[in-house]
Amino acid sequence: MGIVSLLSALPDLSHEHMSYGEDLDRINNALFEAPDKEKKKEILLSWIKRKQPCMLGRLASSGKQHIQLSIYIVDDNDVARGQDYLRRYLQTCRKKWKQACSRGDSDAVVYFFNVRKLVDAPPSDKLVAIFKQFSNLLFNEYAPVNTDVIYTEAAPLIQNGALYLYKAGINFFHTTAHNTANHDRRVPGGALISINSVGHYANNILRQGLVKDLDEAIKNVQRLAWQSIGNGGIGLENKRSTSWHTIDPDNTCPHPARPSTVPEHFSIKRYAANYHTDVLIPDALTRTVTLVGDPLIEAWEWLTIEYFTSTQYALGSIDFGMFHGYPVDHEAIYFNPFPPIKGVNSPTLIY
Secondary structure, eight states: OOHHHHHHHSOOOGGGOOOOOHHHHHHHHHHHHOSSHHHHHHHHHHHHHHHOSOHHHHHHHTTGGGOOEEEEEEEHHHHHTOHHHHHHHHHHHHHHHHHHHHHTSOSEEEEEEEOHHHHTOOSSHHHHHHHHHHHHHHOGGGOSOOTTEEOEEEEEEEETTEEEEEEEEEEEEEGGGTTSTTGGGOOSSSEEEEEEOHHHHHHHHHHTTSSSSHHHHHHHHHHHHHHHTTOOOTTOSSOOOSEEEEEOGGGBOOSSSOOTTSOTTEEEEEEEESSOTTOSSOHHHHHSOOOTTOTTSOOEEEEEOTTOSOOOOOTTSTTTTSSSOEEEOGGGTTOOOOOOEEOOOSTTOOO
16 A cells, blocks of 8 residues: 555544644644745754754754754645655655765755644554655665664765765654653654764764864764763653663763763663664554553663774675765765664674
8 A cells, every 4th residue: 555545544633632742732733834844844943953862963953063954844735646746756855865965065864744644643553554655765775664674874975076875874753652662753743754874974074174083073973972862751751761871880981071961881882772773663662552661661772882983894894884985986876785784682783
C-alpha cells in the first residue's frame, strides 16, 4: 500500500483533543494555521531552538556556531497530489540538499511531514508502515527500508576542488513519541526525518578557516554530542531522558570545562538509551504504545561514541567516512556508498 493510501486510512482523531504537552500543543496549532511553508519552517525552527534535546539541532536552528540546516516540508496539499508527485518532490529536495552540502551551504537537513493525521497517529503497525513508505521515497537506493536498521546518508563537500562524501546519521521523530519510551524523538506537527553529518560540519568549518585543524573541529562537535546525551525528557516532569550517560571513572571527560548538564565521571566511550539512537525506525517503540520509565523496556547499554576521532579508518570499516570523507568523482555527488547496518543490542556492535 502506498503512502497516500496509508495516510487516508488513518482515522481523524483531531476532535479528541489529545495533549502532547504545552509546547507541542501550541506549536501544533500554529503550524496548521500557518499560511505557507516558509511560515511553517519559521515556527518549526522556533521550537527546535528551545526544545530539541540535540544541541547540534538547537544551534543549527538559529545558525549558531556556523551549523547550517536545510528544511523541506511535505504538507497535506502535497499528499493530496499523490504518490508519484511525493516521490519526485522528495527526490528533488534531496538533490537540492546535496548540492547545497557540496558548496558548504548546509550540514544537515530536515524533511518535515506536517500532515494533520500524523499528529494524532499513535505508535502502531500503521505508523511503522507510513514511516517505511516515506523512507522508501527518499532513500530509494536501499528500499525497502526496514525497522531496527541503521541507515546513513552521504553528505558531499567540495574541498580544494575534490569531492568527498561524509557519513550522515538518519532518525525519525514524531509527535506521538511524547510520553513514550521514545520521548526524546518528540516533535510538533506530525513527523520528520532528521539527517546530520558531524564529519561534514567539522570539515566545513575547517574549510572556512574557523578552526586551526580537524582535531579542534572534532573536539567542538564531540562536546555538543556529550551535552545532547541525557538531555531529553523535555515536557515531562520528574522523568529522566530516554538516553543517559554511562559512568566510567577510567574513561571520563578529558576537557577541564565539563558541560554542566553532564554528570561527573561520565564515559567518553559509551552511553545508554531505550533504543539504538542511530536506528532510523525503532520497531518496538514505533509499533507499540509505551511509557517513559517502563522497566520492561530493553536498555541498550553499549552505544558507542568512540568514533569522534581524527583517526583515518579503512574502506569497509563501519566508521569509514565519518571525519575523513570518501573521495569520489564529481559525477557521484548523489551517490550513497554507505550500506545499512542491522542494529544489535550487543557489546560487539561497534557503531
